[in-house]
Structure formats: structure tokens, C-alpha cells
Amino acid sequence: MLNFLARRLASTLPVLLIVSLLVFLMLRLTPGDPAAVLAGDAASTEQIAAIRASLGLDRSIAEQYLIWAGHLLTGDLGQSYYYKTAVTTLIGQRLEPTLSLALITITLAVLVAVPLGVLAAWRFGGWLDKALMGFSVAGFSVPVFVLAYVLIWIVSLKLGWLPVQGYKRLADGAGTWLYHLVLPALTLSVIYIALIARVTRASVLETLGEDYIRTARAKGLPEVKVLMRHALANAAVPIVTVIGIGIALLIGGVVVTESVYAIPGLGRLTVDAVLARDFPTIQGVILLFSFVYVLVNLLVDLSYVFFDPRIRY
Amino acid sequence: MKMHRRTAIALALAAGATLATSAAQAQNNVLRVVPHSNLAILDPIWTTAYMSRNHGYMIYDTLFGTDENAKIKPQMVESWTESPDHRLWTFKLRKGLEFHDGKPVTGEDVIASLQRWGKRDAMGSALFQFVQKMDSPAPDTFRIFLGEACGFVLEALGKPSSNVPFIMPKRIAETDAFKQIEEHIGSGPYMFKKDEFKPGDKAVYVKNPKYVPRNEPPSGSAGGKRVFVDRVEWNLALRDAQAQVNALKNGEVDIVEALGFDHYETVKADTTLQLPKYSNFGLQYMGRFNHLHKPFDNAKVRQAAIAAMTQEPFLRAQVGVKSLYRACPSMFICNTPYGSTAGSDLQAKSNMKKAQELLKASGYDGTPIVIMKPTDLAAIQKLPDVAAQLLRQAGFKVDLQAMDWQTLVGRRAKKDAPEKGGWHMFFTSWGAFDVWSPIANPTMDTRGEKSGWFGWATDDKMVELRNQFMRATDEGEKKKLADQMHARAFEIGTHAPLGEYDQPMAARKNISGFFVTNSNIYWNLKKN
Numbered sequence: 078m079l080n081f082l083a084r085r086l087a088s089t090l091p092v093l094l095i096v097s098l099l100v101f102l103m104l105r106l107t108p109g110d111p112a113a114v115l116a117g118d119a120a121s122t123e124q125i126a127a128i129r130a131s132l133g134l135d136r137s138i139a140e141q142y143l144i145w146a147g148h149l150l151t152g153d154l155g156q157s158y159y160y161k162t163a164v165t166t167l168i169g170q171r172l173e174p175t176l177s178l179a180l181i182t183i184t185l186a187v188l189v190a191v192p193l194g195v196l197a198a199w200r201f202g203g204w205l206d207k208a209l210m211g212f213s214v215a216g217f218s219v220p221v222f223v224l225a226y227v228l229i230w231i232v233s234l235k236l237g238w239l240p241v242q243g244y245k246r247l248a249d250g251a252g253t254w255l256y257h258l259v260l261p262a263l264t265l266s267v268i269y270i271a272l273i274a275r276v277t278r279a280s281v282l283e284t285l286g287e288d289y290i291r292t293a294r295a296k297g298l299p300e301v302k303v304l305m306r307h308a309l310a311n312a313a314v315p316i317v318t319v320i321g322i323g324i325a326l327l328i329g330g331v332v333v334t335e336s337v338y339a340i341p342g343l344g345r346l347t348v349d350a351v352l353a354r355d356f357p358t359i360q361g362v363i364l365l366f367s368f369v370y371v372l373v374n375l376l377v378d379l380s381y382v383f384f385d386p387r388i389r390y
Numbered sequence: 391m392k393m394h395r396r397t398a399i400a401l402a403l404a405a406g407a408t409l410a411t412s413a414a415q416a417q418n419n420v421l422r423v424v425p426h427s428n429l430a431i432l433d434p435i436w437t438t439a440y441m442s443r444n445h446g447y448m449i450y451d452t453l454f455g456t457d458e459n460a461k462i463k464p465q466m467v468e469s470w471t472e473s474p475d476h477r478l479w480t481f482k483l484r485k486g487l488e489f490h491d492g493k494p495v496t497g498e499d500v501i502a503s504l505q506r507w508g509k510r511d512a513m514g515s516a517l518f519q520f521v522q523k524m525d526s527p528a529p530d531t532f533r534i535f536l537g538e539a540c541g542f543v544l545e546a547l548g549k550p551s552s553n554v555p556f557i558m559p560k561r562i563a564e565t566d567a568f569k570q571i572e573e574h575i576g577s578g579p580y581m582f583k584k585d586e587f588k589p590g591d592k593a594v595y596v597k598n599p600k601y602v603p604r605n606e607p608p609s610g611s612a613g614g615k616r617v618f619v620d621r622v623e624w625n626l627a628l629r630d631a632q633a634q635v636n637a638l639k640n641g642e643v644d645i646v647e648a649l650g651f652d653h654y655e656t657v658k659a660d661t662t663l664q665l666p667k668y669s670n671f672g673l674q675y676m677g678r679f680n681h682l683h684k685p686f687d688n689a690k691v692r693q694a695a696i697a698a699m700t701q702e703p704f705l706r707a708q709v710g711v712k713s714l715y716r717a718c719p720s721m722f723i724c725n726t727p728y729g730s731t732a733g734s735d736l737q738a739k740s741n742m743k744k745a746q747e748l749l750k751a752s753g754y755d756g757t758p759i760v761i762m763k764p765t766d767l768a769a770i771q772k773l774p775d776v777a778a779q780l781l782r783q784a785g786f787k788v789d790l791q792a793m794d795w796q797t798l799v800g801r802r803a804k805k806d807a808p809e810k811g812g813w814h815m816f817f818t819s820w821g822a823f824d825v826w827s828p829i830a831n832p833t834m835d836t837r838g839e840k841s842g843w844f845g846w847a848t849d850d851k852m853v854e855l856r857n858q859f860m861r862a863t864d865e866g867e868k869k870k871l872a873d874q875m876h877a878r879a880f881e882i883g884t885h886a887p888l889g890e891y892d893q894p895m896a897a898r899k900n901i902s903g904f905f906v907t908n909s910n911i912y913w914n915l916k917k918n
Contacts (some may be wrong), residue, residue, distance in 0.1 A: 108801060113800045117438030117442070118438060118818060120437070122842075159431075160590075161432075162589060170589075241640045243627075338633070345627065353796060354796055354800070
């Protein structure tokens with residue numbers, strides 16, 4: 078197990094190196110000039126050239142990469158061209174809103190989707206199953222921003238129950254924090270509920286046809302125990318995989334939701350950085366996202382051992 | 391001591407009510423504003439971005455201001471004299487001016503601030519062509535010695551838009567003009583809370599209790615800057631237009647600085663909201679040609695394009711709300727001191743037939759016109775589409791290229807030929823005060839590749855007229871020269887002015903004290 082862990086962690090290094098190189102090159106080869114963005118609309122060509130030189134953008138790409146990679150080795154992601162702030166500070170500021178939204182969304186999605194999926198599989202072909210399938214199709218089809226505006230209109234503007242926008246830090250109080258996150262999390266969770274419920278249903282349906290389920294029922298076990306202890310537990314691996322991917326996607330930024338609800342998270346930071354051609358910030362957040370993906374995949378792999386003792390590393 | 395349970399509950403409720411009332415009162419003194427964009431750069435001299443300018447107005451003061459009718463009025467300056475030969479200007483500062491760090495504002499601070507501004511701003515650099523030296527004979531006095539007389543000293547010092555000559559402490563103003571300042575200390579009506587600044591999320595300003603406003607009523611960037619709220623919070627995260635309106639309706643924000651035109655009627659119909667008038671002059675759309683490359687290196691082709699691009703179709707498509715736009719033939723903005731119609735018949739009294747004739751006579755060889763269209767900037771997104779259609783009707787071949795605004799901003803700085811990654815035309819929008827003066831208006835600089843702004847027009851006659859304008863000290867003469875410049879600009883086709891419009895601002899009804907600022911300024915406002 079430890080060997081596996083060490084090997085997997087070591088394998089993240091070349092992944093991150095390749096990602097860093099690709100991102101660095103792609104940014105330099107795409108059109109757009111950070112200096113022109115910073116200078117403002119009325120700036121002259123000379124002013125733009127001076128800013129470009131001050132940012133070191135007049136150096137060769139190889140030279141720029143080596144300087145950046147050198148700083149990266151010391152844990153320094155550089156300074157944002159746009160905000161004149163350390164990229165690590167910017168990421169630090171945006172991490173809490175994104176993690177909070179991801180945590181509440183995925184918790185809500187799992188709490189709703191897994192039981193629904195199990196019930197749908199249990200009542201395969203019945204009205205609950207059909208309703209769940211219908212909901213899944215709708216959940217996948219309705220764009221997030223449409224759902225967000227509809228929920229805002231009903232819940233916030235008509236009923237006045239929740240705020241339209243904004244994020245409050247956990248340090249301001251758990252109640253306020255949750256109050257501002259319920260609606261965005263609800264909006265975002267719909268698609269994950271649809272996804273997780275479908276996978277749960279399919280996976281549980283498969284296990285319900287296994288011999289050990291028939292045996293358990295023949296032994297007279299209550300149906301709840303059959304479903305939870307035998308069917309769900311054995312169907313857990315694909316479900317956990319989907320949840321893991323969901324967490325990684327959520328941490329990678331949910332731009333539309335963050336924009337509509339004015340949540341200053343990593344998604345919004347990434348979009349702002351791309352629009353401003355803020356190279357150090359884009360490089361920093363993409364490296365972070367790559368690391369999160371690798372880490373979440375590793376954790377998902379490790380969790381298989383817990384759900385299926387036959388798996389050994 | 392024993393306390394009766396009911397008494398305890400009553401006391402607890404009373405305490406709760408008191409706390410709630412205090413919280414509500416505290417909230418009442420916070421003005422929550424959604425600015426038109428994100429605030430990224432905190433140095434208003436280093437960049438010309440309007441958000442940085444607005445940030446500057448919060449925390450810095452200016453020597454002069456420009457009132458709602460575009461007249462220059464003293465602000466930090468109490469009095470001034472001008473020598474008979476117009477070469478020596480002596481200014482005395484008002485009493486009680488103090489920076490946020492408690493230090494008094496002195497002539498030395500002013501001189502250092504002006505010097506830094508002069509290295510970055512187009513009008514500042516024009517002024518410094520004349521400045522021989524500056525000194526401060528007394529802490530509250532500074533003098534400007536000019537090598538020869540020039541007629542725009544006050545116009546430059548009272549310049550209301552980017553870059554505004556904001557006054558900073560000497561030690562900060564001595565920062566290299568090409569590096570951003572690190573400290574944000576001014577002597578303006580608000581103080582910046584650096585510790586609460588979260589880029590892309592929130593910027594906070596608190597009332598400067600030591601600020602001494604002028605006695606006059608506020609007007610434009612001039613007059614008394616009285617502050618009636620404790621705190622102004624800029625919500626930098628709320629950038630979705632629909633979400634802004636929702637938040638305003640729900641009372642979560644107090645002011646939306648730039649209301650989308652699509653939401654104008656909705657807000658107008660809402661009894662809890664208002665659309666305060668804050669500008670007399672609005673903004674101007676503009677189509678700019680690249681004078682370096684074929685076919686727009688030919689003035690006759692540019693004239694044909696201007697004749698094809700009459701203003702109404704642009705305004706109707708981009709703004710849509712009739713009451714918010716107006717066709718105006720002046721490149722210097724209608725109803726401002728230099729507003730002019732000279733030479734504008736080319737566009738104002740044009741029609742498509744005339745444009746077609748002009749193009750035919752120009753010798754246009756069918757080179758496709760590369761128009762850059764920003765897909766992500768709703769404020770000007772429709773202008774290139776309208777231009778493409780009108781130019782095609784006139785007989786041009788058009789290559790409309792879609793890109794994001796930042797790609798456009800990078801590309802327009804390139805002088806390469808259009809087929810090698812350059813361009814022929816782009817569109818933009820200016821605040822009235824950026825183009826109302828023949829000196830500040832970047833399109834009037836026609837020194838070819840040496841000229842500051844993209845498009846690089848070349849015309850010696852215009853250069854000469856601009857030089858004469860800079861030196862003219864008589865208002866009548868200045869107006870005459872401005873008219874001549876205006877006529878010449880149409881003659882050589884520097885660019886196409888595409889009409890004026892007002893950018894609506896929306897606010898909750900409980901906000902009062904709005905006045906004509908011609909900009910985004912947050913003093914004099916009360917929250918009831």
C-alpha cells in the first residue's frame with residue numbers, strides 16, 4: 078500500500094511538469110497581450126511596450142519559462158500581472174468559497190442522489206424509477222444559468238427566503254455562510270444529483286441480480302439491510318468514482334454559478350485571468366487544478382480498498 | 391440577586407432589539423455599489439482604466455475640478471495668479487489639506503505628483519513640453535514656470551478623466567512613473583482599506599473624517615465633496631447584468647453603476663428603484679481606421695467609409711432606448727466648450743448613394759477591410775456588425791473577425807499589415823471628457839507612427855493646428871482653432887464619430903443626493 082502511495086505521488090511530478098510546460102507554451106502562443114490589457118484603452122504603443130518590458134515579456138519564451146519554473150521550485154507561483162498580488166495569495170483568497178460550494182453541493186447531491194438511485198433500482202420500472210429517469214434527463218438538459226435565474230426569481234425575489242447573490246466567509250458565522258450558499262449549491266447540485274442517481278441506479282440494479290442478494294433475501298434479511306448492506310456496498314465503486322470526479326470538477330471552478338451568484342471563487346478567478354491574459358495566475362490555477370485531479374483520483378483509488386476488500390495495492 | 395424569568399427574557403429581547411437596530415443603523419451607513427467593471431490596478435496614473443480613475447477619485451483630491459458644464463473650477467487650490475505673459479503661474483493651496491497619514495499637503499507633494507502624471511498622461515506630457523520648471527516657495531504654494539505661453543494649464547490641471555492629475559504624498563509620487571505605486575494614501579474624501587481589498591471580490595473605502603470640503607455645492611468633479619456615509623463597498627464579484635438587477639431589486643446592493651440597456655425599462659417600471667441623472671454629456675462611440683495600410687492610407691477611402699457610417703443605425707442597434715442616445719456631429723462632444731459641427735456634413739448629411747460615389751471616386755481596389763469585433767464586450771459588441779453591413783452596402787469588401795476584447799486590445803497595438811495579423815478598423819467608446827478637448831482627444835494627434843494612439847494618422851496641417859491650439863490663450867481663438875481642427879479631422883478622415891449615449895445608472899429609492907458628476911463619483915450621497 079505504501080509503495081503504491083509513493084509511486085502514485087511520485088507520478089504526479091511528471092504530470093505537473095508536462096501540464097506546466099503545455100500551459101506556459103499555449104498561453105504564449107495564443108493572441109492577446111497582457112501589457113495592452115493593463116495599460117488601458119487610451120494608452121499609447123510606447124506605454125504598452127514599456128509595460129511589456131517591465132513584465133519581462135520581451136524575453137524569449139524559454140527564458141521566461143526557466144525563470145518561472147525556478148520560482149515554482151521554491152513554491153512561488155509568481156505575481157499576478159493584473160492584480161500585482163502573489164498568485165498564492167489570490168488562490169488562497171478564492172479557495173474557501175470554491176471549497177465551500179463544492180462541499181455543500183456534493184454533500185447535498187450524495188444525500189439526495191444515492192437513496193433515490195437505490196430506490197429507483199429497487200422499484201425498477203415503477204413510477205419512482207420513471208420519475209427519477211425523467212428528472213435525470215431534465216437535470217442534464219437544463220442549463221445551470223437558467224436553473225439559477227429561475228431559483229433566484231422564486232426563492233429570493235418572490236419568497237424572499239434567501240439572498241440573490243454574495244458569499245460570506247465561514248469566519249463571519251456558520252449560519253450566514255450557509256445562508257448564502259444554499260441557493261448556489263442547490264442550483265449546482267441538480268446536475269450532480271441526476272448523474273449520481275443514474276449511476277447508483279444502474280450499479281445497484283446490476284448487483285440486485287447477483288446470487289448473494291438472492292441468498293440474503295432467502296435468509297430473511299429485511300429489505301433495507303439487503304439494499305444497504307449488500308446491494309449498495311457492492312455497487313459502491315462506480316458511485317464513488319463518479320462522486321470523486323464530481324468533487325474534482327467542482328473544485329476546478331464552476332464559472333457560471335459563481336458568476337450568477339457573485340461568488341468570488343477559483344472559477345471566476347480563472348476566467349478573469351484568462352480575459353486579462355494574466356499568465357502567472359492562469360498557470361498557477363491550472364497547476365492547482367491538475368494537482369487536485371491527481372489527488373482526488375488517488376483518494377478514489379484508495380477508497381476502493383474500503384468498499385471492496387478484494388482490491389489490494 | 392435574583393432576576394425574574396420574565397424580566398430576564400424582556401431584557402434579553404431589548405438587548406437583541408438594540409443590537410438589531412445598531413446593526414441596521416450601521417448597515418444604513420454603508421453604501422453598497424456595483425461598479426461597471428473589476429478594480430485591478432490601484433494606481434490611476436499608471437493606467438488609463440476608468441475603474442482605476444474612479445478609485446482615484448475616492449481617495450485622492452485634485453487641484454482643479456471640472457464642473458457639470460465642463461468649466462474648470464478650483465478644488466485643492468484656493469487662489470492662483472497668471473503673469474501677463476502667461477508664463478508664470480502661482481497657485482496657493484487651501485488651508486487644512488491633509489493626507490490620510492496625517493501629513494499636510496504641500497507644494498512639494500503637488501510638484502512630485504504633477505511630474506509623475508506628466509510622464510504618463512497625453513495632456514500632461516503636452517503640458518510638460520512647455521514647463522520649464524516648478525517650485526514651491528512656501529509649503530502652501532507652488533509655481534509653474536513655462537518656457538512659452540500655453541493656453542491649457544488649467545484645463546490640464548483640472549482634467550477630469552484618465553489620467554487625472556491626482557495629488558499624492560511626495561514620497562509616493564516619486565515612484566517611477568512606469569512602476570505601480572504600493573501605498574494608497576491621498577487627501578481625498580475617502581480612505582482606502584487596503585486590508586479589506588480582495589481583488590475581484592470587494593474594495594472598501596471609509597469616510598475621511600479630516601477632509602475639509604469646499605463650501606460650494608458639488609458639481610462634476612468640482613465643488614464640495616461632502617461624505618454622508620461611513621463606508622462605501624464596491625462589489626467587484628457581481629458582474630452578471632441580470633444578477634446585478636436582481637440584487638438591486640432585493641435590496642442587497644444600493645447602486646448599479648452601469649445598468650445594461652436591456653434592463654432599463656424594467657428598472658424604470660420598478661417603484662422601489664430610480665434612474666438618477668448623473669451626466670450631461672454621456673459617452674461617444676467611435677470607429678477608428680488604421681491609417682498605415684491600404685486602403686485606409688487613402689483619405690478618400692476613409693471619407694467614403696465615414697459617409698457610409700451614419701450614426702443612427704449604430705445607436706439604434708447598440709443602445710436601443712431612444713431616450714438614451716442622440717446623433718451628434720461633433721468629434722468634441724455636443725454642448726461642450728469646443729463642440730463643433732465644422733466639416734461634419736460629410737457624415738451628418740450623408741446617404742448611401744453619396745458614400746458609394748465617394749468610394750468609386752477614391753480608387754478603392756477591393757482590399758477586404760479587416761474589422762475586429764469583440765464578442766465579449768456587450769457595451770460595443772454590435773457596432774462592428776452595423777459597420778460591416780453599411781460598408782458592404784457602400785461597396786467595401788469586409789472581413790469581420792470575431793475575437794475577445796483582450797485579443798483585440800493586443801492586436802490593435804500591432805502596426806503590421808492586416809494580412810499579417812494587423813487590422814483595418816476597430817470600435818470603442820469614450821467618456822465625453824476623454825475626447826472633448828482637442829488636446830486630450832487622442833485622435834487629434836496626427837504625428838503618424840509617433841502619435842500616441844492606435845491608428846497612427848499622419849497630417850502635418852493638423853499637427854500645426856494642434857500646436858497653435860496649445861499656445862492660444864484667448865478663448866475665442868481657441869474655439870476658432872478647435873473648429874478648424876474639427877473640419878480638418880473630417881477632411882482627412884481621422885475616425886468616424888458614431889454618436890453619443892448616456893450610460894444609465896440604477897439605484898434604490900432610499901439613496902439621495904445624486905448630482906451631475908459626468909463620471910462615477912460617490913460623495914454627497916445619503917442613504918435613508
